[in-house]
Amino acid sequence: MSFKSLFLGSAAAFLTLPAFAGDITVTDAYARAASPVAKTGAAFMVIENAGPEEDRLIEARSDIAVRVELHTHLSDGNGVMRMIEVKDGFAVPAGGKHMLQRGGDHVMFMGLNGPLEDGDSIAVTLVFERAGEVEVEIPVDLKRMPKGHGGHGGHHGHKMN
Numbered sequence: 001m002s003f004k005s006l007f008l009g010s011a012a013a014f015l016t017l018p019a020f021a022g023d024i025t026v027t028d029a030y031a032r033a034a035s036p037v038a039k040t041g042a043a044f045m046v047i048e049n050a051g052p053e054e055d056r057l058i059e060a061r062s063d064i065a066v067r068v069e070l071h072t073h074l075s076d077g078n079g080v081m082r083m084i085e086v087k088d089g090f091a092v093p094a095g096g097k098h099m100l101q102r103g104g105d106h107v108m109f110m111g112l113n114g115p116l117e118d119g120d121s122i123a124v125t126l127v128f129e130r131a132g133e134v135e136v137e138i139p140v141d142l143k144r145m146p147k148g149h150g151g152h153g154g155h156h157g158h159k160m161n
Helices: 003-015
Strands: 019-021 024-032 040-049 055-061 065-075 081-085 090-092 096-100 106-112 121-128 132-139
Touching: 024 121, 040 055, 040 065, 040 090, 040 121, 040 132, 055 065, 090 096
Parallel strands: 024 132
Antiparallel strands: 019 024, 024 040, 040 096, 040 106, 055 090, 055 121, 065 081, 065 106, 121 132
16 A cells, blocks of 8 residues: 555545534535536535533635535425525524435525545535534535435526625
């Protein structure tokens, strides 16, 4: 095994470690884009709150895109899922967790400054009402499939204002 292989393997293991701030822990984070030329991407993760009070993810920031927003999927009543910005953020219950996952709540990157390449990592700052800022290094995993369903596919309809 070469030094480079050992270093890269160690770096990959480091990127998968949880991020902590106060009572908040972020685990199982990954980011992806639909294709190398996509102008949008998304990040998914599990946010756990070990504290005695609810917290709320209210903002996400990153230099990888022109805009970073908190999004969810909603049905329009005709069987079409649409993504919308969630300006109030996502509640993380006391002693519980909130999953940001494909087909549901997620961090949306709009107007990517470059491609999201498999194996890279991106720096994202998550902002919580109580815990404050949590710095997360999120690995880009273009091969990862969602658990239990067939794919995300909804990032095609975003338009930049």
